[in-house]
Amino acid sequence: MSVETMKAVQVYEDGGPEVLIYEDVPRPVAGPGEVLVRVYAAGVNPADWRARAGFPDVPEQFRHAIPPIARPHIPGFDLSGIVETVGPDVTTFDTGDAVFGMIRFPAGGKAYAEYATAPVTDLALKPTSIDHIQAAAVPMAALTAWQFLYQDLEPGQTILINGAAGGVGHFAVQLAKIKGAYVIAAASGRHEAFLHELGIDEYIDYTTTPVEQALRNVDLIYDTVGGMNADSLLSVLKHGGRLIAINIGNYSAERATRLGITIGTGRPSLHPDAAQLAKIGRLIDAARLHVAIDTVVPLSQVRQAHIRGESGHLRGKIVLRVVE
Ligand SMILES: NC(=O)c1ccc[n+]([C@@H]2O[C@H](COP(=O)([O-])OP(=O)(O)OC[C@H]3O[C@@H](n4cnc5c(N)ncnc54)[C@H](OP(=O)(O)O)[C@@H]3O)[C@@H](O)[C@H]2O)c1
The missing domain is CATH 3.90.180.10 (Medium-chain alcohol dehydrogenases, catalytic domain)
Known part of the structure; x- marks a missing residue:
């Protein structure tokens, strides 16, 4: 045969x-x-x-x-x-x-x-x-934003999305806006107009302005970047805030405890989910997600x-x- x-x-x-x-x-x-x-x-x-x-x-x-x-x-x-x-x-x-x-x-x-x-x-x-x-x-980028952000986000929360223009970031921005969050996007300068089109409320060009110097009292950080400088983001959060890390970063658990901050997704690791994907598809067809x-x-x-x-x-x- x-x-x-x-x-x-x-x-x-x-x-x-x-x-x-x-x-x-x-x-x-x-x-x-x-x-x-x-x-x-x-x-x-x-x-x-x-x-x-x-x-x-x-x-x-x-x-x-x-x-x-x-x-x-x-x-x-x-x-x-x-x-x-x-x-x-x-x-x-x-x-x-x-x-x-x-x-x-x-x-x-x-x-x-x-x-x-x-x-x-x-x-x-x-x-x-x-x-x-x-x-x-x-699928992967939108499910990452759905499973680790959209599901647990409360309307009115202030959220920093780090790496906002990337694959995951650009879906996270839009899903957070759909949930009624106040969205601050950190990205390099060339993405500013793109991110405003997606509906962000504030923009930080991390190449000219260190995020940790520009912001305080944020409820939530969705960090798609991680890396060796990730720990500096903790000072941006208010006491009781959460940092959702989807990349590997050098966050200090000890410092987070001292600051009253939770680090983690609070969710099982990324997995296929047909029902979530169908909902994402409906948001796309309704022209609410681009x-x-x-x-x-x-x-x-x-x-x-x-x-x-x-x-x-x-x-x-x-x-x-x-x-x-
Ligand atoms: N945990 C999980 O289940 C899961 C799932 C999916 C993805 N991930 C991980 O998440 C990460 C992001 O994925 P992705 O698909 O969104 O990647 P991507 O499409 O490459 O996007 C990364 C974005 O970060 C921006 N960036 C780079 N350095 C930055 C900095 N210092 N500050 C702010 N923004 C910065 C980049 O553009 P600019 O520098 O021009 O702004 C780019 O837009 C990857 O490492 C991936 O492996 C994890």
């Missing part, structure tokens, strides 16, 4: 963008509870280039939390496409449905391909008002996508175009 093949990107070893290999691989088959998706576009996330490199930026004490990465492996968690076939017992979707989702996060993925199998529990119907490129940009695209790259040129991602300063998302 001949095996059908497809184009996909594989990684055989940890390394730079050069280890992303565009080649022929066997086309997968949907199992029970899965559909086979003809991928039209695949979203690119920092998790993809960090996994490709073997997570060299993760300190020793956090390495136990890294999911095992198979080699060779097809990267990518976010996709948008059309259901090609449905697996045994699947009734949720039909052949021909347009779907989007974050598939098998954190230990699976395989979206950088012409076809991908996906558990139906990881998918929702694609919003009809946007194309596949935009839809593929949504998707910003930084760069679109053909799947065959995937290395360019990772080079762009790792160069930083993104405004919105990078997406791989799989179907021209």
Whole structure:
């Protein structure tokens, strides 16, 4: 019996963008509870280039939390496409449905391909008002903003979103505004007009004004940046405030306790959630949530996508175009 093949990107070893290999691989088959998706576009996330490199930026004490990465492996968690076939017992979707989702996060993925199998529990119907490129940009970044911010935010709270123009940040800004928060955005200068279009109340250009000097008495910080200077953000919070960290940072637990500040998401780690994704899709179709695209790259040129991602300063998302 001949095996059908497809184009996909594989990684055989940890390394730079050069280890992303565009080649022929066997086309997968949907199992029970899965559909086979003809991928039209695949979203690119920092998790993809960090996994490709073997997570060299993760300190020793956090390495136990890294999911095992198979080699060779097809990267990518976010996709948008059309259901090609449905697996045994699947009734949720039909052949021909347009779907989007974050598939098998954190230990699976395989979206950088012409076809991908996906558990139906990881998918929702694609919003009809946007194309596949935009839809593929949504799942991981929007779910990160939904699960760690939107669900627990109270109307009227003052929130600082650090890294506000990036993939996660630009969804966090809009979801916080939908919740009725007062939103202060920190980003580099070139994103100011973009962030005002998204509805922010205040803007700080962190390249000219240290955030910790400009702000006090904030209820909540949503920090997508982390890093070696992250601890300085604590002085921005009021007593009783919370810092939601979605990246690794050098926050001092001892200092936080002294200041009466909670650090953490207060939630389980990021996970696929079809119901949340469907709600996000409805906000998009209602034109209340907008998707910003930084760069679109053909799947065959995937290395360019990772080079762009790792160069930083993104405004919105990078997406791989799989179907021209
Ligand atoms: N915990 C989780 O489950 C989870 C889920 C998703 C993502 N993440 C992590 O969250 C991080 C952000 O993800 P993302 O997709 O939003 O990344 P991204 O699209 O690359 O965005 C990062 C943004 O931060 C800005 N930035 C860089 N340095 C900054 C600084 N010092 N102060 C303020 N802004 C700064 C960048 O642009 P400018 O410098 O031009 O402003 C960029 O817009 C990644 O490290 C990712 O791995 C974690």
